[in-house]
Amino acid sequence: MNKPLRRVAIFCGLLMLALLIRDNWLQYVRADELTSHKYNRRVEIERYAHERGDIIVDGKAITGSAETEDGDFRYKRVWKDGPLWAPVTGYSSQAFDSSQLENLEDGILTGNDDQLFFDRTLSMFTGEKKRGGNVVTTLNGDAQKAAFKGLGEKKGAVVALDPKSGAILALASTPSYDPSVFAGNSLKDSDNRQKLLKDEDKPMLNRALRETYPPGSTFKVVTAAAALENGLYDDIDAKTDSPLPWTLPQSTTQLQNEGNIPCENATLREALRVSCNTVFGKMSDDLGNKKMIEQTDKFGFNKEVFTPVRADASIYPEDNRPQNAMAGIGQASNRTTPLQMAMVASAIANDGKLMQPYMVAERQAPNLDPVYTHEPEELSRALSGENAQKVQQMMETVVKDGTGTNARIPGVTVGGKTGTAQHGLNNSEKPYAWFISYAKTDSGSPVAVAVVVEDGNANRDDISGGGLAAPIARDVMKAVIDSKK
Amino acid sequence: MSVVTNTTTIGAIDAPSRRNTELALVVFAVAISVFAYANVGLALNGELPAGMLGYGAGLALLGGVAHLVVRRYAKYADPLLLPLATLLNGLGLALIWRLDQSERLLAHPSFAPAASKQLIFSAMGVALFIGVLLLLKDHRILQRYTYISMVVALILLILPMFFPAQFGARIWITIPGIGSIQPGEFAKIVITIFFSGYLMVKRDALALASRRFMGMYLPRGRDLGPILAIWAMSILILVFETDLGTSLLFFGMFVVMLYVATERTSWIVFGLTMSAVGAVGVASFEKHVQDRVTAWLDPFAGWGTHAASEQMAQVLMAFGSGGTLGTGLGQGNSDLILFAANTDFILATVGEELGLAGVMAFLLLYGLIVERGVRTALAARDPFGKLLAIGLSGAFAIQVFVVAGGVMGLIPLTGMTMPFLAAGGSSVIANWALIGILIRISDTARRPAPAPAPSTDAEMTQVVRP
Numbered sequence: 001m002n003k004p005l006r007r008v009a010i011f012c013g014l015l016m017l018a019l020l021i022r023d024n025w026l027q028y029v030r031a032d033e034l035t036s037h038k039y040n041r042r043v044e045i046e047r048y049a050h051e052r053g054d055i056i057v058d059g060k061a062i063t064g065s066a067e068t069e070d071g072d073f074r075y076k077r078v079w080k081d082g083p084l085w086a087p088v089t090g091y092s093s094q095a096f097d098s099s100q101l102e103n104l105e106d107g108i109l110t111g112n113d114d115q116l117f118f119d120r121t122l123s124m125f126t127g128e129k130k131r132g133g134n135v136v137t138t139l140n141g142d143a144q145k146a147a148f149k150g151l152g153e154k155k156g157a158v159v160a161l162d163p164k165s166g167a168i169l170a171l172a173s174t175p176s177y178d179p180s181v182f183a184g185n186s187l188k189d190s191d192n193r194q195k196l197l198k199d200e201d202k203p204m205l206n207r208a209l210r211e212t213y214p215p216g217s218t219f220k221v222v223t224a225a226a227a228l229e230n231g232l233y234d235d236i237d238a239k240t241d242s243p244l245p246w247t248l249p250q251s252t253t254q255l256q257n258e259g260n261i262p263c264e265n266a267t268l269r270e271a272l273r274v275s276c277n278t279v280f281g282k283m284s285d286d287l288g289n290k291k292m293i294e295q296t297d298k299f300g301f302n303k304e305v306f307t308p309v310r311a312d313a314s315i316y317p318e319d320n321r322p323q324n325a326m327a328g329i330g331q332a333s334n335r336t337t338p339l340q341m342a343m344v345a346s347a348i349a350n351d352g353k354l355m356q357p358y359m360v361a362e363r364q365a366p367n368l369d370p371v372y373t374h375e376p377e378e379l380s381r382a383l384s385g386e387n388a389q390k391v392q393q394m395m396e397t398v399v400k401d402g403t404g405t406n407a408r409i410p411g412v413t414v415g416g417k418t419g420t421a422q423h424g425l426n427n428s429e430k431p432y433a434w435f436i437s438y439a440k441t442d443s444g445s446p447v448a449v450a451v452v453v454e455d456g457n458a459n460r461d462d463i464s465g466g467g468l469a470a471p472i473a474r475d476v477m478k479a480v481i482d483s484k485k
Numbered sequence: 486m487s488v489v490t491n492t493t494t495i496g497a498i499d500a501p502s503r504r505n506t507e508l509a510l511v512v513f514a515v516a517i518s519v520f521a522y523a524n525v526g527l528a529l530n531g532e533l534p535a536g537m538l539g540y541g542a543g544l545a546l547l548g549g550v551a552h553l554v555v556r557r558y559a560k561y562a563d564p565l566l567l568p569l570a571t572l573l574n575g576l577g578l579a580l581i582w583r584l585d586q587s588e589r590l591l592a593h594p595s596f597a598p599a600a601s602k603q604l605i606f607s608a609m610g611v612a613l614f615i616g617v618l619l620l621l622k623d624h625r626i627l628q629r630y631t632y633i634s635m636v637v638a639l640i641l642l643i644l645p646m647f648f649p650a651q652f653g654a655r656i657w658i659t660i661p662g663i664g665s666i667q668p669g670e671f672a673k674i675v676i677t678i679f680f681s682g683y684l685m686v687k688r689d690a691l692a693l694a695s696r697r698f699m700g701m702y703l704p705r706g707r708d709l710g711p712i713l714a715i716w717a718m719s720i721l722i723l724v725f726e727t728d729l730g731t732s733l734l735f736f737g738m739f740v741v742m743l744y745v746a747t748e749r750t751s752w753i754v755f756g757l758t759m760s761a762v763g764a765v766g767v768a769s770f771e772k773h774v775q776d777r778v779t780a781w782l783d784p785f786a787g788w789g790t791h792a793a794s795e796q797m798a799q800v801l802m803a804f805g806s807g808g809t810l811g812t813g814l815g816q817g818n819s820d821l822i823l824f825a826a827n828t829d830f831i832l833a834t835v836g837e838e839l840g841l842a843g844v845m846a847f848l849l850l851y852g853l854i855v856e857r858g859v860r861t862a863l864a865a866r867d868p869f870g871k872l873l874a875i876g877l878s879g880a881f882a883i884q885v886f887v888v889a890g891g892v893m894g895l896i897p898l899t900g901m902t903m904p905f906l907a908a909g910g911s912s913v914i915a916n917w918a919l920i921g922i923l924i925r926i927s928d929t930a931r932r933p934a935p936a937p938a939p940s941t942d943a944e945m946t947q948v949v950r951p
Contacts (some may be wrong), residue, residue, distance in 0.1 A: 001871050002863055004745045006873055009859040011741075012882040016852040019886060020845055022895040026804045027841035034805020039788050039798060042806050042818050072589060072818070 002118035048073035053132030080179030091179035138167035147172035150472030157207035165376035166355030209311035212335035216421025221332030226295035269383035284328020303393035314340035346448035349438035352388035406470035418465030435469035503564035510568030518575025528815030559928035573905035587820035606910035611915030618922030631682025641668035670915035681872035730899035811840025864930035
């Protein structure tokens with residue numbers, strides 16, 4: 001009986017061998033795949049097992065980490081002033097992933113990014129507790145607060161840029177939300193998020209970057225820049241060829257001005273000061289659709305902007321002649337984000353040089369050593385320095401004694417342009433109030449702002465860029481200038 | 486001292502008993518287990534566990550008493566079996582205790598801490614082990630109970646039919662005040678006794694009085710009939726109880742023992758064919774089996790929709806996350822498996838927290854038990870002992886293969902317990918009994934033959950004496 005016994009022994013050995021081979025296959029060959037499998041909750045557990053790094057404004061953290069009471073995710077994200085900073089940071093939730101900066105800078109914030117490789121390796125030897133790195137933003141706390149205070153209960157957005165570098169100083173969107181309410185993993189978090197998603201006012205929509213509006217009269221600045229750049233007009237104080245009334249091309253419709261303003265053959269400066277539709281409509285028509293598109297391209301239209309948070313593309317489309325003429329006064333199918341109009345204002349304030357907007361100034365390792373520092377970069381040359389200064393003079397006139405007087409700041413040169421963009425079929429809905437502006441001191445321009453207020457509650461006649469939006473822009477600019485003192 | 490005798494029969498050389506080796510290994514096994522227990526406490530709570538002394542003392546007591554009984558009543562027994570069982574049982578306790586601490590499991594409705602119960606079951610197991618050694622002076626006594634064993638095995642197998650199914654399988658009997666018992670674990674041993682007794686008597690008839698059919702030797706119906714009937718009945722019962730692991734185990738054990746008894750390779754072919762037919766047949770109508778096969782083929786495909794698949798995927802991820810060296814005891818998340826984490830899937834906890842190295846070590850420990858069992862069968866001098874030893878160790882090997890293979894996704898999962906490791910009273914108690922019987926057989930096998938009567942031949946050659 002020993003021969004079959006030996007064979008059975010071999011058989012048992014083979015069974016064990018099969019198990020050993022399978023185990024090696026599973027735990028050695030497939031280990032990486034299984035460890036990082038999308039269903040493997042350990043990835044998430046490890047992700048929340050240590051404190052997340054912070055997002056920093058003005059040297060202070062605007063975020064934090066809190067230890068949770070229950071569940072297997074140890075730390076959750078908290079925001080010091082959630083609604084104020086949500087348009088900048090986005091959210092980071094244990095259950096619902098993350099968005100915006102929290103999402104894009106996740107590698108640094110969790111400490112898993114390759115940029116932190118050296119730091120990680122070092123702390124492996126020193127036995128230090130793992131921690132995420134920090135993201136230092138370009139934002140200015142005072143400007144952000146001023147923007148939110150100005151917008152108040154109204155729906156709208158504010159973007160402030162540093163024209164010289166492209167640094168984003170304020171990025172406000174109202175109504176806002178507190179990302180802390182759904183940062184966790186509980187049923188309550190889920191309910192809170194559902195409530196936000198169902199809210200008709202769309203508090204989670206980042207109006208500064210992801211909503212496009214008709215730009216209204218603020219777009220006349222772009223049209224003026226196109227006219228100067230293409231040599232249609234040279235002298236901003238010379239009379240333009242602008243009949244009144246002026247009939248839209250290929251049409252019998254007469255383009256109207258707001259009220260009885262002196263627009264016939266008005267100079268560029270005068271036409272912008274009182275915001276003549278006829279002058280700029282004809283100007284856009286004279287330049288033609290192609291040249292208008294070229295100019296808007298230089299300002300950054302027609303493609304998405306990454307700040308690094310993605311902003312929707314602002315559009316100046318190919319169109320027929322009457323539509324192109326209307327687009328010249330911002331009332332046709334051209335649409336812009338508030339960020340885009342802030343870029344327009346900043347390019348003009350920066351003597352024609354458009355800088356790439358950005359909001360991450362620095363990334364820091366957990367030990368606060370910088371691993372990345374942003375170098376400002378030029379996005380494009382929007383217009384020549386000479387022409388930029390001409391547009392500046394025109395915009396400064398608007399604030400000095402035009403439609404934008406509400407933006408005046410004592411002792412500071414301010415240039416701006418109001419806009420009241422009609423929208424809805426046959427202008428049926430309440431218009432959007434726009435204001436774009438920049439401030440200038442002895443050392444150049446520290447800030448350019450775009451403000452849009454979409455206020456459905458205000459009395460129709462009260463809605464105007466000068467009345468609603470300009471004071472907000474003024475407060476934001478003032479906050480930036482004051483904080484530099 | 487050595488007595489040099491003649492060369493006609495087995496020498497009466499006094500084989501070393503190796504009892505001291507066994508003692509040293511038992512001490513070592515207890516030490517490793519206590520170390521593992523301390524490790525879990527340090528990892529989970531940052532301090533040595535309060536129950537460490539009690540646990541260590543309890544385990545040392547079990548191992549020590551068992552050792553003393555072996556030393557006294559089975560002096561020549563294999564020195565490895567007891568330490569191996571002690572080590573596996575001790576580590577199993579540490580693992581179960583580790584899972585008891587999991588908040589995730591405690592929140593799960595069907596989970597209850599099991600470590601203290603397991604310690605009591607281990608004590609009962611060791612008591613049975615001692616009982617076997619004390620009562621069973623010679624394993625050949627069991628031959629007398631061949632047909633009684635058959636009846637007992639059938640009763641044990643049928644009993645769960647009268648109790649409600651738990652977790653999709655009808656394999657439990659509930660005794661008020663004591664708890665649930667899985668009679669299948671005991672039936673495994675009892676039916677091995679029946680197979681051994683029957684095959685020992687009939688093996689010549691089975692091997693020789695056969696007709697040739699299609700190149701294979703088929704035995705006469707009156708020889709094979711009874712055993713085939715019993716065996717088929719057991720399998721059928723198990724299939725209806727949806728205890729598929731155990732039916733696979735019975736099948737494999739039967740084929741192995743038949744092969745060893747008759748020395749005919751045709752039995753292997755015969756067995757494999759039948760098992761293939763049986764497996765396909767059962768799979769065609771049993772939903773339980775179909776689920777398991779689906780879960781085995783692609784565990785991740787059924788994520789979120791299919792509980793069996795999802796659990797299998799969880800188990801695979803536990804193994805993968807452990808990697809080569811594991812996360813360390815108490816530092817993994819194998820409790821994500823939730824259901825049956827400390828019973829059927831306890832090997833996944835080993836995989837995650839002790840890694841590839843740990844699982845291989847465990848598999849080798851099991852392999853070593855099987856190897857010692859097969860060695861015992863080889864060394865046994867009587868066919869009954871040989872058959873019983875190979876039956877028990879073959880069953881042990883198949884059980885380890887079916888469980889570990891199922892958990893690691895090598896074969897479809899069938900749901901049995903890892904011997905000694907998994908939480909569950911019946912399994913621990915029955916496996917201690919199994920080790921007890923193996924130790925008894927090995928003691929008989931290794932016991933030196935009584936000094937032969939002086940043979941006349943020897944007398945004649947002993948001419949010169951200084």
